[in-house]
Amino acid sequence: MRRTDAAHRAGGGQTDSPPSMLSPSAAPILCDGERLTASDPYRQIFEAAGIGIARVAPDGQLLEANQRFGEIVGRRCDALPGLHILDLTHPDDVAVSTAEMEATLQGLRPRYSLEKRYLRPDGAVVWVTLSVVLMRDANGEPVQFIAVIEDITERRQLQEAMASARAAERASQAKTEFLSRMSHELRTPLNAMLGFAQLLRVDPRHPLNETQSRSVQHIERAGAHLLAMLTDVLDLSRIEAGSMPIHIAPVSVQQAQEEALALLSNQASASGLEIRCEPPDPPLCVHADHVRLRQILVNLLSNAIKYNRPGGCVQLEAVPVGPDVVLSVTDTGRGLDAGQIAHLFEPFNRLGAERTGVEGTGIGLVIVHRLLELMGGRLTVSSRPGEGSVFRVWLPAAQPADDAPRCRSQFGHLDGAPDVPAEHRIYTVLYAEDNPVNVELVRQVLRMRPQWHIEVAHTGQEAIAAARAAPPDLLLLDMHLGDASGLEIADALAHDPATAGVPRVALSADAMPDLINEARRRGFADYLTKPLDVGRLLRLLDQLAAGR
Incomplete structure (x- = not known):
């Protein structure tokens, strides 16, 4: 039986359960316009509740709200009565809020819940969970809405952050898969182009005449340029994705200089340029990734050669400056103005060089800049139009390490892989590959090592x-056969005692670091990428035959 609080007090009796402002039993209190007194325990609950509570007229006008609701919407409690509930609602949520109220007033449902947004006077958006019940009088006429409001802004922000992170992860995975596929599809034809070009150049059984040799060199240069562009794009993508492996250790500056110069001496000679380099005295070391430091110097020196003037020079030097070592690459080229320097590290922006006929991608310096950031260094540039440029690499100085590793020779270098006489013993290499051209290339490479037989x-x-x-x-092993991956084949043989000790080497167009690292983790002796470095494969065969 419904009773008003006043009637209850007048009767001096007790009810089985206390009236609640959120239940139909409280309707007479609110319908008759009575307000709970400040000393009433339900008024105290109303005011002290940790969630917002509001009374709203059927037309949407706010009748009363507690302090917590005022905090949620950023307004004083005494300023809320008289406002329309839609005055507080985010414009994008007005339609759904109106629809829910109308459906409840029409008797389609007694209550509703939804997540919506309020807009504070300062423009801040607050997400809430809104639970609303419609109070009706004894005749079933709507009297007022009782709303309970919980601020869920932090939860929504966390959900949105997690959703964004998942979307970014999916995008990164899709990008990695695309890059892996692109690398594989482009490296496969390059493998034939550069692999057979190397064989033509070094095969002692069929020496080339001068004209043929020049033609083969053109093929190798064009293929190497395409490979370099592919590598640059992949490197930039890996850096942006945060997946570029960096191994910081003491690196000899002189060694890095020598390796970079060895790779570019022919390019400088062909351009009629002089490269000057004085080894640092005393010897200097830096904290860096050996391979990436060499890549940085090769990139800077290559630019200094490409964009130089005929008969110009390039100077490479290193000096200690406080806690750092500064490696400088100076050229006598056309130089850069302030506007060009301002856009120097924008990907694919060649600053007008695309109209000169000089080959390039416009991302080399971007890679240099970001690699140095990953290694705790920086790159500075000074230049004047018509006078040349100076690019300075700043890296933390380090103490020399006695066991600093020497890097492997670069693609296409066949020094250190001479012809060797045939031995009495025959060795067998089992090559798993579904591309006939790749098979033919390896078959011809092995003819330079007659003690090796191919299956x-x-x-x-x-x-x-x-x-x-x-x-x-x-x-x-090719790492992507039609019915199995190279890892799956290797794992199957590793569990067989008869084949567990067979050395496994990958030869794949998939040059993504994750796969390379996983192969090495599973015991692969080496990972050769396509295009095939013929010299590297020959050296590997010689080491296995020698039992090393």
Whole structure:
């Protein structure tokens, strides 16, 4: 039985359960316009509640609200009565709020809940969970809405951040898969182009005449340029994705200088330029990634050569400056004005050089700049039009390390892989590859090592069966066969005692770091990427034959 609080007090009795402002039993209190006194426990609950509570007329006008609701919408409680609830609602949520109220007034539902936004006077947006019940009188006529409001802004921000992170992760994964596929599809034809060009150049059985040799060199240069552009794009993508592996250790400055100069001496000679380099005295070391430091110097020196004037010079030097070592690359080229320097590190912006016929991608300096940031260094530039430019690499100085590793020779270098006489013993390499052109290339490379015999498997299952039937001396694996990956083949053979000790080497167009690292983690002796470095494969065969 419904009773007003006044009637209850007049009767001096007790009800089975106390009236609630959020239940129909409280309707007479609110319908008759009575207000709970300040000493009433329900008024105290109303005011002290940690969630917002509001009474709203059927037409949407605010009748009363507690302090917490005022805090949520950023207004004083005494300023709220008389405002329309839609005055507080975010414009984008007005339609759904109106629809819910109308449906409840029409008797389609007694209550509703939704998540919506309020707009504070300062423009701040507040997300809330709104739970609303419609109070009706004894005749079933709407009297007022009772609303309970909880601020969920932090939760929504967390949800949105998590959703953004998941979307970014999906995008990064899609980008990685695309780059992996692009790398694979472009490196596969390059493997044939550059691999056979190397064979033509070095095959002693079929020496080339001067004209043929120049033609082969053109093929190699064009292929190497395409490979360099592909590598630059992949490097930039890996840096932006935060997946570029960096291994900081003491690096000899002189060694890095020598390696970079060795790679570019022919380019400088062909351009009629002089490269000057005085080794630092005393010797200097920096904290850096050895491979990436060499990449930085090669990039800067290559630019200094490409954009120089005929008969000009390039100078490479290193000096200690406080806690750092500064490696400077100076050229006598056309120089840069202030406007060009301001846009120097924008990806794919060649600053007008695309009209000169000089080859390039416009991302080399971007990669240099970001690699130095990853290594705790920086790059500065000073230049004057018509006088040349100076690019300075700043890196933290380091104490020399006795066991500083020497880097492997670069693509296309065949020094250190001479012809060797045939031995009495025959070694077998089982090559798992489904591309006939790649098979033919490796077959011809092995003719330079007649003690090595090649067996070919065109599928993963064929490779596993052949290895178990006659364990080879070397298992050379493409990492993406039609029916299995190179990792799956290697794992299957690693669990077989008869083949567990067979050295496994990858030869793949997939040059993504994650796969390379995973292959090494699973025991691969080496990971050769396409286009094939013929000299590197020959050295590997010689080491295996020598038992090293």
